[in-house]
Amino acid sequence: MSDRWVRAERAWMFEQGDALFLLDARQVLRRMAQQSADLARAVLALYRAPRSRDELLLALSELTGAPIESTDVIDALCDELKRAGAIVRVPSHTPHVQPPAMGRAGLRVVLGITGAVQSSFSPTMASLLMAEGHTVRVCATEESLRFCSAMALTALTHSPVCSSLWDASAYGPAPHIRLAEWADLVLVAPASATTLSRIAQGVCDNPVSAVALATRAPVLLAPSMNVAMLEAPAIARTLETLRLDGHWLIEPTQGHEVALAPSARAPMHGTMPPPHELIPIVRAVVSTGPARRLPHAVSSLASWDARYLAEPDTRPWQSDALDEGLAELLAQHSAPSLRALDVGCGTGLVAAHLASLGCSVTALDGAAAAIAQAQARYPRAHVRWLCADARTVTLDGTFGLVHDRALLHVLAPEDVPLVLARYARWLSDQGTLVISVHSAQAPESLGTTRYTEASLRALLAPLGSVTLCESCTLRGPEATEVPALRAVLTRQG
Ligand SMILES: Cc1cc2nc3c(=O)[nH]c(=O)nc-3n(C[C@H](O)[C@H](O)[C@H](O)COP(=O)(O)O)c2cc1C
Structure with a gap:
């Protein structure tokens, strides 16, 4: 399916006479006049709802009452709006939420x-x-x-x-x-x-x-x-x-x-x-549903807790050794005293490793039993262990390195934007996110969300630039190696 675009939250406009000025997120001012400005106004209004290029052209032709003969001008305008950050790509598999129409579907x-x-x-x-x-x-x-x-x-x-x-x-x-x-x-x-x-x-x-x-x-x-x-x-x-x-x-x-x-x-x-x-x-x-008072955080976190209290074989993803290639990546992106955050830290392997590299580490997991085991395994590691839900936790300050191994793919689809919004906030400017998720080749029976390189890149694009997206494996049931993807992103706000 072709990409869908939507009006960005962070673009500002003002007008003078015929001219339309667009001040983008990087504070660059762009000026459009007369017919270009009118077209830009129409296109921006249509992009209040997510649309693909074809849907935009259709809506424009409905608006003008005639088929669009030449699409070059519109394509050029859309390119300009994309560059200015006035419209942004809708991540392909993020559940897209239509804002309720005025006075009808509102709450x-x-x-x-x-x-x-x-x-x-x-x-x-x-x-x-x-x-x-x-x-x-x-x-x-x-x-x-x-x-x-x-x-x-x-x-x-x-x-x-x-x-x-x-x-x-x-x-x-x-x-x-x-x-x-x-x-x-x-x-x-x-x-x-x-x-x-x-x-x-x-x-x-x-x-x-x-x-x-x-x-x-x-x-x-x-x-x-x-x-x-x-x-x-x-x-x-x-x-x-x-x-x-x-x-x-x-x-x-x-x-x-x-x-x-x-x-x-x-x-x-x-x-x-x-x-x-x-x-x-x-x-x-x-x-996530109008009448859901209890976010499933509460119940699902309890079930994660139960898994950490049970035998280790109920946690097939757990490993006593760092995934292949991860140690080099972490070494590359860490530095003494760098604030590092390990999200979904489980029993603490990566957090303790980052601490051994000299980072100032915060590690969080929603399962209290996981945190207790991490503390017991690494009693001398300089890590601030937190039992907290990544979807809702409040953390002070920003981090130069955020690591997520296999959290994103176990989240319910509606929780993914919540966690990504947190990564956006937690990462310092130019900070690094290292993330591993199951890939499209992972067995469906695992019940995790399987990402393709394109879908992972699209999901991460609003946070910054993806500098690496490579195949890797994560430990799976009965010591199998599950096909996965590992991405490295540099935060650009
Ligand atoms: C100028 C001013 C600003 C304040 N801003 C805050 C604030 O941002 N957050 C806060 O928790 N309390 C703030 N307070 C204190 C609250 O107004 C105070 O605790 C009050 O009892 C809150 O009562 P309420 O929760 O019933 O509205 C502020 C007080 C003043 C005088």
Whole structure:
């Protein structure tokens, strides 16, 4: 099937007179005028939904009411838009999620806002959710309304903001219960440290925590706070509890700490991503099914744990020696003190090896039993062992090297974009991702996702440039060698 393309999240446009200016992700300005600008506007509008070239040409001919005679101009324009990063390739086997059409397929979203400074962006958040076709009701803590006005949110959503457990009338269901039942999705963005703790502890003394706890809909929480707060052990425990309770946690990103004077502000980890970056995350969660409150993380991680507690032969992929060729690659891309991350570290072989190369290693696995075994096997290795789910974990800072051996191919397809988005965030600029997955030649009976070189390259392309993609093998059942692919990617943001 031919490639499909879609409007990028990260291209900005502005207009003056007839001219359309496109400022791409690398801050390069491109100017198009008159008919080219009109055509570009039409093409960009059509690419709001993913399309192949043929689908684009068809849609354009429907728009103009005539068949497209010469496709050269359109191809040249599309090439220009691709170069500018205004349209991007849709990875071929990533489940593509159509944004719901305005007012039809949209969900009922409760937007919970709290006393974190990012609440000043709540009007934008509400507007973007509505632009996706969702119906939005806002639920606010008292403190959140210091950062934005209830009136503005009411005007935007055409619904009153729920900021108290007590309605005007004491008859009928309380407002938070009405909202909890009404919601298809609850998004608490930003989620303050206090509100997160309330939800983790089941404290329902304000409408936001009460809705999050009472609803049967999925709950997405976007923690947003000062990095020192985020790193406090109490908050780490809170986030872990929320994860185990089945909430979706959106990893914080870098933002400006308003506690500092404006002139002293530098980007600092801990704030929620800006509203336009939250929208694709909401889409990805929605695509996993509207009524799934518990991400399968909880149950499937329990089953991984059980495998690590059972006999080693239930883990045929496990090996006591590094895969052939991997040692050279790791040596090539590591350096003393380099921050390295081993995702899905199992019993710790690669993490301990990276530590022996002098890297400052963090290793994570969703199975607590795997982490316990890794710690027991390598008691002296300088590794920070974490029991955490790669789909939801929050990690501080970035890494010069991220290693994933055989995690991607066991993920459910809907989880792949979540993990790739984390790799994008965790990798430092020019950092290296080394990844191994089963290839198309691997036996289907293993039940893993089998990648071709093209599909793996397409999947990784948005993260940077793939500098190597080669065949290799991974240990399989009864000491067989399962055909696999190993790719090396250099992160380019
Ligand atoms: C200017 C200012 C900015 C704040 N920003 C944050 C923040 O980003 N994250 C956070 O967790 N708390 C922040 N706080 C503290 C919260 O407002 C405070 O903990 C409050 O009790 C949260 O209550 P709520 O969760 O009920 O909204 C900030 C406070 C002030 C005064």
